[in-house]
Amino acid sequence: MSPNNTRRLQRSRLSAALLSVLITPVAGLAFAQDAAAPADQADAKNLDTVTVTGSLIPVTEVETFTPVTVVSAEDIQMRGFQSVADVLQQSTFSTGGVQGGQTSASFTQGAEASNMFGLDPGYTKYLINGRPMANYPALYNGSDVFNNISGIPVALVDRIEILPGGQSSLYGSDAIAGVVNVILKKNLDQAELSIRGGWFSEGGGDSVRFTFADSISSADGRLNTLFGIQYDERDPIWGHQRDLTDSYNNDGYSAAHPSRDFVVIDALDSSYYFTDPANCSNVTGNFGGTTQRWNRPGYGEYCGSFESPGYRTLRNGKSSTQLYSYTTFDLNDSVQLYAELMGNYEDVEYATGSNYTWWGTSSNYGAYYDPDLGALVNLQRSFAPEDIGGLGYQDIMNTDRNKSYTVTFGANGYLGDWDYNVFASRNEYKLNERGWQRWADPIEQYFSENVLGPELGLDPIYNAYPVFRPDYAAFYQPISPADFAAFTGYTTSEARTWDNLLRAQFTNGALFSLPGGDAGFAVVAEVGNEGWEYNPDQRLLDGGVWGTTSVNGDGHRSRYAVTSELRMPLLEQLTVTASARYDAFDLDGNTTDSPTYSLGVEYRPTDTLLLRGKYGTAFRAPTLADTNQGVSGYYSRNTDYYRCSLEGFDPADTEGCTWDSAQYQGSQAGNPDLEPIDADVWSAGFVWAPTQNFSLTADYFNWKIENEVDQISADQLLLTEYFCRTGASGSPITSCDNALDWIQRDANGGLVSIFTPKVNVAKQDLEVVTVGANYLLDIGRFGSLAFAANYTNNLEHTVTPTPGDEAIDLLRDPYYMWIYDAYAKTRTDVSVSWAKDAWTTTVYANRIGETPNYLAYAGGGYDYVHESGASAGKWDAYTTYNLSLNYRATDDLQLSMMVNNVLNEMPDDQASNYPGTSSTPYNNYLYDVFGRAMYLEAKYTF
Template sequence: MMKKPHLWPSLCALAVSNVLSPIVFAADNDIHLKEQEPLEHISVTGSHIKRTDLEGASPMTVLTEEDIARSGAQDMSQLLSKLPIAGAGTFATQGNNSDDTANGGAAISLRGLGANATLVLLNGRRVAVSSFAKNIDTSFVDINAIPMSAVERVDIVKDGASATYGSDAIAGVVNIILKKDFEGFEINAKAGDTVEDGGGQTSASILWGSHAEKSHTSIILNYFHENETTLGDRSYSKSANQTARGGSDSRSSSGNPGSYIPASIGTDGSISTLSGSYDWQPDANCPADNNNGTFCVYDYAPMMTSTPETTRVGLSVFHDYYINNDITLFSEMMYQHNESVVNGAGSPSFSELYILADNANYSSINNPYASSGEDLTMRRRITETGGRQKEAESDSARLVMGLNGMLGQWDWEVAYTYSYNRNYEFGKNGYVWTSLLQDEINAGNFNPFSTTQTATVIDEISVNTTRNAKSTTSAFDGTIAGEIFELPAGHVGMAVGFEYREEDLSDSPDELFLRGEIFGTEATEAYGSREQTSVFLEFAVPIFETLEAQLAGRYENYSDFGNTTSPKVALLYTPLDTLTFRASWAEGFRAPSLVQLGLGNSQESPELIDTQRCAYTGANEDCTAQERTVNFSGNPDLKAEESTSYNVGGVWEVIDNLSMGIDYWYYKVDGLIDADPQYVINTQGDNSSVVVREASSTSTPGRIIRIYDQFANLNEQTTDGIDFDVQYMFDTGEYGEFGLSYNLTWVHEFEQVRADGSTVELAGRYEHPEYRWTGGLNWAIDDWQATTRVNYISEVSYTEEQNTEGYIDAMTTLDLNVTYIGFDHWSLTLGGNNVLNEEPPFSKIDFMGYDQNTYSAIGAFWYASATYRF
């Protein structure tokens, strides 16, 4: 019979314990266990010096393998997004659509400081970032490329760690430890489905591990599939017209039938509306419920993907060869292939097309300006080609080869790492070659006043798009650590090391996109490479028997922006066996990403308000957020973001098996790299070199054609708050063992300061909830184990810029699961997430009726899983 695992390992005085259950421990993450050698020193994430105890001066959260199984999470993004420490900038595949620039990817953002300010490691080493950036410029490690079946535990360092790990560790570190020491054979299968439409999932994995006389090998195969969920699958998001719920009508001004306005057409095809004399008018055949008097609007929401259809398969191989008792050769090999399919509405045009007055179709009775005799431009959606569909494929591979061992009493390790992420994106349907479409309009073959076209014309103007990108990271690193001398309170530990790293990125969109001949798609173009060399030094100094100091520093040289040095000082004070205090101070940095430095011709269509023109017209098209074309570009002169952080806290074991932890944390980031097109309109809306407008014969500014924006070191931001947790375990005997946990993150302040000195407070506002907490109850008796978990996100108000009254309500969800382990070799689990089927709270400013970046629309999800192991 399979041995029943202990429900509650002994509680260790770590910073803040596990968010998902009250089990907390840390284990060795970079050396194998040898039966003939008892483990006396262990490696803990956040330090290069091994310790004889587990607690350190930096606050940590540790998710064990048991915690991961009990979480009910289907993949890494679901697991990490529920952490109270996860904030704005965390994203999953939810929200992937035809306008996304990183379909299929997912990332974690600690403290809301951004996915690019959170360093994600595998077994303590870096991996290549996604070659598709999120939201044009956000570089991130795609956690969807990490199979959950291969994860042994997750260590999260919750203070600045640049002194230990270098760039991107401003907010902290997520170190994912893999099952490279797995022993035996295991098969896992899992299936689940939502009570709503869409979203069903299946997954499976096979694990095998074996010791030979001088080696150990682990092999892991994984498979995951998720069905598509569309916005139309949920009653609250099936329409972009949210007025019935108290929101806005966000249906697109580009419809079919379309809307028209007289325009001046240049000999080069340039278009300027005659805005001083005319207004937009809908096609005369526009249905009454789509006619808002100015535009024939279009409800694009029902066709849009909420969560894409996704398939993931992968192979991981870990091998250790024991050369002798002191030296081990180790290798890690991983490959992951992910696919996703994203659907959207037909391609929209916003004044890219025109029809001349002498066109054969001009006199159509549906033309609202047929009697004017003026050339016209239009806002019209090409629904005749069908909805847009993208297929995204991602290949991720990683190879680590290294040696570690002992040199006297010193631990040493050297390794070479190579990893890459390659993305492909294929526009399979619904994309239109603009110049060919215009030619067909001019020839009278495509009639914009008709909602149907001939199949020949549709075939002629339709085009398949491509985009491919590759990101590579290769690195040599080495560390040696040991004790250098003894003080009255103990031995002084020291670690010294180096890293040399090369990074390359290329992101190549379709050539037609680069020439501006495809509308209805968004992509980025970026190229760059860099070399980085760093050296680091760390000391563990026992000042007194009860007081220990950690001193660390790291010097880095980048080939593309210069040098930086990051120090850290941390203290651990243990006046009593049951009471521990800790404090840390650190400086950190984030090097500008290769995308931010080398971004080429890249466009996005965010919804922006034309504040300049609104002041004159008061018109809906100017005073409400509308899709507008923004051309972004990189900036080779960017400097690194620099940060200062500190943490003060402690852990108190009040009585046996009752522990409380609290930490105050603070971060300040200077030189925040950003691009803000709404701010550009507000402050430079009359600068024709920045905001390009149509010509106007009056004092009223012409309509916006295009906005140019560039990334720059614009902002400063500060945030602080409290992490608090309580853990209590007790055994009732005949009624079983129980464990209670409560983990909370409170954000006191999240302030951003713009380049002009203006400030905005985000704590408690849109996408920045003030409180997030998770409460859990675990129970075990005989062959049964059960978990109950409550997840809470507090209400938020809208930001000042959104100029919207009211609140987005709090959201509370309940997760349950039960496991039976009474069969030989088998364990069976039945569970549900959000079992009460809570809907995401209503948001007035989101066209789908809720904030996709903060709340999940999966609804109640029930699953069953089985594990066979011997």
């Protein structure tokens, strides 16, 4: 048996009160009926010591100097969360937007991420049963290491503990924003079998989930094993299944224009030449018969469709299987052996849509000269589902296959007055990316033979571009599925991360006596190694793929750490806890190390009030991707602010500028000389529980993060170049020397390439307030009501990109608020549960505070007014409601119905603040258009 279970201590009145209100809705009735027990009886309850995330030393207090938010399995069920990602992305701590399955063509579209307080996803430490998760092998936004939180079996979760604030003195690197510890079940009283099915009222996204779990024990009770399996499958949601995304924005502040599916573009002024002798009649069957001839004022005519945006996925399709087992064996009265295994196999499917499924001459030639037109021009055409054949875009979906496992063997027990826990673990994550591609040589050969014809020399203007007399009638033609298949196919890229860890912890809960009680002490030693490798398909590296490149990289390093924590009850009302840690990483003989420490204080002036505070340091070591990433190439488009200024456009309004969407080749690479990111973090707050039925917590957090590894965004770099070349006032992101060196242009001033390196330059300052309240009301024969609320307010958040720069206000400067994903200043959730007899009902509300609208971002401020009359400003707060109903039909059968987003809330009011050329007229990093979802579940125990 675990040695901690033999030590029974009394909880204080504050702890007993908190225990009564920090309960799950399902258990609410039982606790409510017990709430009337005399206070002295509550004080007298003997309860086990527990180890709470944020401390190594077991304590009897529910709340300590470290604020911990606990989301129980019952909370997950009653609030309608469908995954661990749902829980964390809807947490009030998650105030920033993230890329993922809802973001077309992101670097990690097959993964799901979360953040805390708008800080990068990689700033949060994720643990499963107290052990670090494996890093996702692909890089978030193409550059950063993070954790994919989609492969955790939510039906087997016991609780999720969320600990905000810097925690590196206990958990090491990455724990700057906070720590999330997902604790899975260790035993079950009965076997459980459940099935859940779901669908969306707007269509798409149908899902089903099966779960089975059971515990078995030997006859003598010494051997105990829990085994669980979860299987999930869900259909994708397509753009054409939602009104807001099935076509270009018809509600925008500018006229809606269909996609340029067949267009001849003047390479110098971006106007269009219409050269189709058939007036688009040969391609009117494309995109479901919606392609027509259109005229865009100021540009010219072309063939296109309003409905091409609908041919992309808004939410990934997915099938996954997770296995989990936890086994203990009591070797004797003082030693317990344990083993843990968790595996995940997941296929994620998605389509990026016609915006990323096209061919044009600009990629290979830059431009060509047509002597009949007497101009430098470019051809551009997208591929319609009719070109693809079969099921269209459903037949060319990308698939990310994730396979991961974690295995742990350990022993815990006690030696005299010391408890110990020693384990060895290994986790490994493999990613296989099967991506649809266009083959460079075959696609160019096809269009050369069928459209461009032979090269006729060099242009007479610059003597640099090829001359062609294209067969334009052949250009404005559908492509047969056989021809399409001949120049397209799939690449397979593989990536892997692994982590080995040997850890030993020794704890003494009564090292010596103090006036307030026994002092506790813990010491931990860790040693391990980790690796990362990313091996793209060779064709992505050697130019064999048209319009797409990739990045390779690999590295491994050893690491070790020593941690200690001392908890000292100096007085009955006053406890001080100190911890310190030393981490070192060895990469090819170069050692990067960082010491961290923290000091926490708990003061209980009365039995019902806790005052608490903490100061500490935190760090993030350079990741293997930071140091060992190869040159990463990509193609993208951004506003060329400098060339737009030559046409008389201001950066705040570049609509109609020839270079409003200039294509370029971007690159980035790792830097082996990077140093750790450092942070000072402190917090102060209180917990007040005047009765056993009510508690209120409030905490203030302050971060000062320095030496950040930052990759400058291309948009910011282009804006800086504009400031440097024109002398206009503004906030440059780096020096003019860097901007002019990192942006390359051709002889005509055209944008060629942009290099956005990683450097230790940035710093951030962040201030946050969090509030939580719980209340339990016994309403007699009508059952009980349980209320819970959480609130986060980002008071200040500034970034200083490079030394000497002015700090950027991420909460008040709407342009940078979008750039850095720090979208929501406030976030709130509230739940109300009613339990009576066999019924439990919960209403859960989640509110995202006001965020800047698109014109505030594009116009660079809240006072901007577009010529159409549309104004910069803020979008109203956005609230969704979930409703759940649980009925225990028998002792063994529970039936549940959940309706998420009951009112079918959509961000459709944002569309009027986007231009008509937008295919995603809402902020898809923070909001979604999934709409109302309904789920039915049956759980049977036996």
